[in-house]
Amino acid sequence: DPQPTQTGDLGNRIVSNQPGEIHNPTPQQQPQNRLEMQRETLYQAVNEDDDPTRERTFRNLQELCSSVREGQERTRGINQELLRNNQLIQQQNERLNRENRKARKRLSRHHERLRRIKEQQAQELDKFKTDINLADYAQANGYSIDKKKSSVNCLVLKDNQGDKILVGLNQSDGHYFYSSVNNDRDSGSIIDFIQNRRNVNLGEVRKELRPWINEPSNAPYSPKQATPKLTPSSPDRHKIITQFEEFQAIVTHPYLTQRGISQQTSNDPRFQGRIYTDSRNNVIFPHADREGVCGYELRNQQFKSFSKGGIKGLWTSNGSKDDTTLVICESPLDCLSYHQLFPDDTTRYFATGGTLSDKQKTLLKGVFEKFYNKGGHIMIATDNDEAGQAIQQELRNLAPSTAQINRIAPRHHKDWNEALIAELRQQRELEQKRSRGRGFSL
Structure with a gap:
């Protein structure tokens, strides 16, 4: 039986309680693919018996085929044009590559010419430095050689303007070189x-110097006397010699006085020209080898050093043909002290500056042989300690086996300068006692 309809009051709205019906909408057909539709239309047209439709379709097909053929022709033409363009590009690339190779060869030849020119220029500069004696060139420009101050490895030249230069020959490359004493x-x-x-x-320098190497037999300058031949040396030695030229010989110094060395001792002919001072007021004791100055010791209050770049040779006093005794000390200060303690007009002094190097051993061996041949006496006066004893033994080994050689060392002090200071102190104390005694007698 049908159920009675019930309604509910929801304000202005009335809702029926009848069962609701579900509405299912009919799904819409998806549109076919356009190409598929055209194909189906074409099939339908072919299958139809309608002649106009078939004719229209065939015309369309003919037009389509014609369009396809035209497209193919255009594509073929484009491809041929692209092929021709590619061939032209390839030909152009080959031409550019050939030109590039030619340009590279020309550039390579140009670089090679530049390299040869630079090499020739460098060789020319090297010839200027090796083939032209800088001392000759300096003399051609107003300098003169100071033979008294020159040595086998360093020529000292001066001009009339007060400039002083030192010329040497570099042992490593054979170049002549110089340094100014007035300007480092x-x-x-x-x-x-x-x-x-x-x-x-x-x-302009090249033009100036070319006549000196192109016509060596007809050089722009020929010295009146042959320029002394230089023995090659190192730049370090040359620097030491240049520095040494700036030092001033002295006969006294506050440091020497403080160490007990009297002016009478330091001004003795035996030591004149063997003690110097620098611009900082240090005392300088020069070391020399067979070629001249090779280094120097520096001394001052609480200061002791050796020249940078220099090497130890031997410090020596002045010599005389009448010398009969050779005294070897470790320091120049000890030599001065020994002479002040035991003055002797026939004694020559040498100082090693401490332990012996191989170079010093070679030098001393020659000195010992020369002194031995003239019948001289060798006195070893090294320090009174283990190092001094070791040096003493090395010195004995250097001397001829039959040489007259003795060892003398301070009895109560480390070295001869300490012994001198102690002796001076004792003399002052004795003098003070005598002064007090004379005062009491009055």
Whole structure:
């Protein structure tokens, strides 16, 4: 039986309680693919018996085929054009590659010419430095050689303007080089020598020096007397010699006085020209080898050093043909002290500056042999300690086996300077006692 309809009051709305019906909408058909539709239309047209439709379809097909053929022709033409363009591009690339290879060869030849030119220029500069005696060139420009101060490895030259230079020969490359005593920045090769004195460029320097190497037999300058031949040396030695030229010989110094050395001792002919001072007021004791000055000791209050770049040779006093005794000490100060304690006009002094190097051993061996041949007496006066004893033994080994050689050391002190200071102190104390005694007697 049908159920009675019930309604509910929801304000202005009335809701029926009848069962609701579910509405299912009919699904819409998805549109077919356009190409599929055209294909189906074409099939339908072919299958139809309608002649106009078939004719229209065939015309469309003919037009389509014609369009396809035209497209293929255009594509073929485009491909041929692209092929021709590619061939042209390839030909152009090959031409560019050939030109590039030619340009590279030309550039390589150009670089090779530049390299040869630079090499020739470098060789020319090297010839300037090796083939032209810088001392000769300096003499051609107003300098003269100071033979008294020159040595086998260093020529000292001066001009009338007060400039003083030292010329040497570098043992490593055979270049002549110089340094100015007045200006430590003024140094180098013959090229630097010219440019530091004239406002000229390198090209002008070349023009200046070419006559010196192109016509050596007809050089622009020929000295009246042959320039002394230089023995090659190192730049370090040359620097030491240049520094040494700035030092001043002295006969007394506050440091020497403080160490008990009297002016009578330091001014003795035996030591004149063997003690120097530098711009900082240090006492300088120069070391020398067979070629000249090779280094120097520096002494002052609470200061002791050796020249940077220098090597130890031997410090020596002045010698005389009448010398009969050779005294070897460790320091120049000990030599001065020994002489002040035991003055003797026939004694020559040598100092090693401490332990012996191989170079010093070679030098001393020659000195010992020369003294031995003239019948001289060798006195070893090294320090009174283990190091001094070791040096004493090394010195004995260097001397000829039959040489007259003795060892003398301070009895109560380490070295001869300490012994001198103690002796002076004792003399002052004795003098004070005598002064007090004379005062009491009055």
